Amino acid sequence: MSNLPVQPFQPPLRLLMGPGPSDVHPRVLAAQARPTIGHLDPAFVGMMDEVKGLLQAAFRTANEMTFAVSGPGSAGMEACFVNLIEPGDTVVVCVNGVFGGRMKENVERCGARAVVVEDAWGTPVDPGKVEAALTAHPGAKVLAFVHAETSTGVESDAAALCALARAHGALAIVDTVTSLGGIPVLVDQWGADAVYSGSQKCLSAPPGLSPVTVSSRAVDALKSRKTKVQSWFLDLTLLTAYWGGGAQLVRQPANQQTSGGISAGSKNPPGRTYHHTAPVNALYGLHESLVMLHEEGLEASWARHRAMHAALKAGLEAMGLGLLVAEASRLPQLNAVTVPEGVDEAAVRSQLLARFGLEIGAGLGALAGKVWRIGLMGQSATPRHVMACLGALESVLGAKVPQGAGPAAASRVLFG
Numbered sequence: 001m002s003n004l005p006v007q008p009f010q011p012p013l014r015l016l017m018g019p020g021p022s023d024v025h026p027r028v029l030a031a032q033a034r035p036t037i038g039h040l041d042p043a044f045v046g047m048m049d050e051v052k053g054l055l056q057a058a059f060r061t062a063n064e065m066t067f068a069v070s071g072p073g074s075a076g077m078e079a080c081f082v083n084l085i086e087p088g089d090t091v092v093v094c095v096n097g098v099f100g101g102r103m104k105e106n107v108e109r110c111g112a113r114a115v116v117v118e119d120a121w122g123t124p125v126d127p128g129k130v131e132a133a134l135t136a137h138p139g140a141k142v143l144a145f146v147h148a149e150t151s152t153g154v155e156s157d158a159a160a161l162c163a164l165a166r167a168h169g170a171l172a173i174v175d176t177v178t179s180l181g182g183i184p185v186l187v188d189q190w191g192a193d194a195v196y197s198g199s200q201k202c203l204s205a206p207p208g209l210s211p212v213t214v215s216s217r218a219v220d221a222l223k224s225r226k227t228k229v230q231s232w233f234l235d236l237t238l239l240t241a242y243w244g245g246g247a248q249l250v251r252q253p254a255n256q257q258t259s260g261g262i263s264a265g266s267k268n269p270p271g272r273t274y275h276h277t278a279p280v281n282a283l284y285g286l287h288e289s290l291v292m293l294h295e296e297g298l299e300a301s302w303a304r305h306r307a308m309h310a311a312l313k314a315g316l317e318a319m320g321l322g323l324l325v326a327e328a329s330r331l332p333q334l335n336a337v338t339v340p341e342g343v344d345e346a347a348v349r350s351q352l353l354a355r356f357g358l359e360i361g362a363g364l365g366a367l368a369g370k371v372w373r374i375g376l377m378g379q380s381a382t383p384r385h386v387m388a389c390l391g392a393l394e395s396v397l398g399a400k401v402p403q404g405a406g407p408a409a410a411s412r413v414l415f416g
């Protein structure tokens, strides 16, 4: 017992420039420190409705079924798969990095057959191969792909892939964990059907919530399931009885506890049914981060991510460092930087952390030891982060890179 920690935990100050979490603005931290109220309190339900509206704006969708799953991005991923897929279904899954591999794992755990379309790590999903797979498997129920592959820094063409799904009568499940808020995510324009994201990447809230939006086509598929959704916690029918927005889906059981008639914006509100205790304070944080995104403007946020990427890229190139991904499919918010010959990848990361409190990411899987992953996500996409990162890298790499060149080049891009 005497070895138990008895001091409050004081996290060190960091600059978070890895693959997520990104830096959280003090406004969001302050929001999370506000008083906890009940998860069925009318004031809280009103805030949930605002979160829903703000998420619809961020996803560019009118989908009624838009909310935040209580869990990290992986929970949103699992929610989309377990609700849309039944045992025996066929799903075309695109794998060009770690997160595509997790989609395949989800499909198989649903008892469905995964038809895998593989592309090399560092390259986008090839729509030609996807079209061939959908043609070869005309009964495929779902096409699943990752819009922004955080393991490699690659963007795939979501509009083209969703159009292929539509043309072949399949639903599209899209991972936008790293893209939402950072680059265009156009759910309705793409015709995407089940889309999930995460709170801790370009939205810059703490980890632990997963925004999800589901189209009416996907709701129809959910209604015509032959089997119960195998996960009780992630069953969208039950979740939307709490969040609202499932009017198409939910018939209110007479004997369940409800808060009664308090949902906003409806003449005859269906009420809210207790499902689980929502992470009340975490949702205050997500709400505040979405308010901040709304204040900045979605398009301005996309432009800021592009501008910070351009500055970082200029600095890295001036230092003689290269980027893994070809320009056409390069994500601004996740930069996979090739580790130069003779440099110890992990030692550089530990020194950045020790000297400067700066966190960048390591390569995963096939790219372990070969790349660093520098995130410019949300509140971590600022001139302060770009300049600090380049200066810190220059200091740690020392004589291996020209001194002064990287920050100077970035500064010229940022400020002329």
Ligand SMILES: *Cc1c(COP(=O)(O)O)cnc(C)c1O
Binding pocket: 020, 072, 073, 074, 075, 077, 099, 146, 148, 149, 150, 151, 175, 176, 177, 178, 198, 207, 208
């Ligand atoms: C981070 C990430 C996830 C998983 O999110 P968690 O919050 O870590 O569960 C899924 N997909 C992509 C593309 C990601 O970047």
